[in-house]
Amino acid sequence: MRAARLIKMVLLLQSRPAMSASELARELDVSERTVTRDAQALAEAGVPVYAERGRAGGYRLIGGYRTRLTGLDRDEAAALFLSGVPGALREMGLEDAASAARLKVSAALLPSLRDAPASAGRRFHLDAPGWWQEPETPEHLPAVARAVWADLVVRVVYRRRDGESVTRRLEPYGLVLKAGVWYVCARADGEHPGFRVYRLDRFDQVVESEDGFVRDEAFDLAGFWAERAAGFAREMLRETVRVRVSAAGAARLPYVTGDRESVLAALDAAGAADERGRVTVTLPVESYDVAFAQLMPLGQEVEVLEPAALRERFADAARAMGELYGRDHRGE
DSSP: OHHHHHHHHHHHHHHSSOBOHHHHHHHHTSOHHHHHHHHHHHHHTTOOEEEEOSTTOEEEEOTTOOOSTTOOOHHHHHHHTTTTOHHHHHHHTOHHHHHHHHHHHHHHSOGGGTTHHHHHHHHOOOOOSOTTOOOOOOTTHHHHHHHHHHTEEEEEEEEOTTSOEEEEEEEEEEEEEETTEEEEEEEEOSSSOEEEEEEGGGEEEEEEEEEEOOOOTTOOHHHHHHHHHHHHHHHHOOEEEEEEEOHHHHHHHHHHSSOHHHHHHHHHHOOOOOTTSOEEEEEEESOHHHHHHHHGGGGGGEEEEESHHHHHHHHHHHHHHHHHHHSOGGGO
8 A cells, every 4th residue: 555655656756847746745645654654664765855845845856867667567557537527437446546647647648748648638628417416426336336347247136127136147337428328338148139228226235246257359339329319219109290390490390399309300301381481390209298298398489280189288278377377466
């Protein structure tokens, strides 16, 4: 533990002109007294750490000293490629590896380039979850992430959408973070063998094993996910509704429904506008309840034509709103 801390201290000093005792203590998560002892230990080991006293003092390496302890191990190298997604690294338990990797890369850079990581960090940041969504880390994400990195089999208890629990032996190939939700793409055995997608927040139990699996090098995680995600979106659109929309409604329609591509295709397939400038469109929707919730914000810019039950639901809502806003609010 102390050896790793001493190495990190050298790399920190190598990557910056000087650091105060408080800065080093914060970076190393130790007390300033421990920093003093560690600096003395490094000096005794032949590392030229120089301490300057006073308000502007601190620790620095002298004589152009540079360590060769900058090689990345496997975890650090892998984590480095995910360093633009700090939240995901933290949730997978790779934050320390990523921090060490960035530090080693910074230490290996020429002095004129050492501000590059900080410069990029000030200019770019990825925040994956959507607005007004409090991201939750699935309980078993770190265990599954370890299995993904090490190509190890896991045995899981998984809750299906219908509430039934099933036990599966999985070969986890990759993790996907989509709109704040974690998924694992894995090869499964059992009743329906082959590559499948599982939501990690539906894992009630994950048992790690020491059994490895031979990864199919032809498996393309990004391509597999894109194909499954598109198929899932198509499967979700089980119903259709026929609507008449204004030009303003047509412009907003792709942004209020769940599947933008399907809406754009439906608008392209629509006929010519009528005398009021409205076009009739047949939209694929997940359900009539979902269609009601998605189309209601468009107000008078959309008119539901079919099915009749959904049209009547909109008519009821319109009447209720007319009555509500027709009353004198001062009388209440």
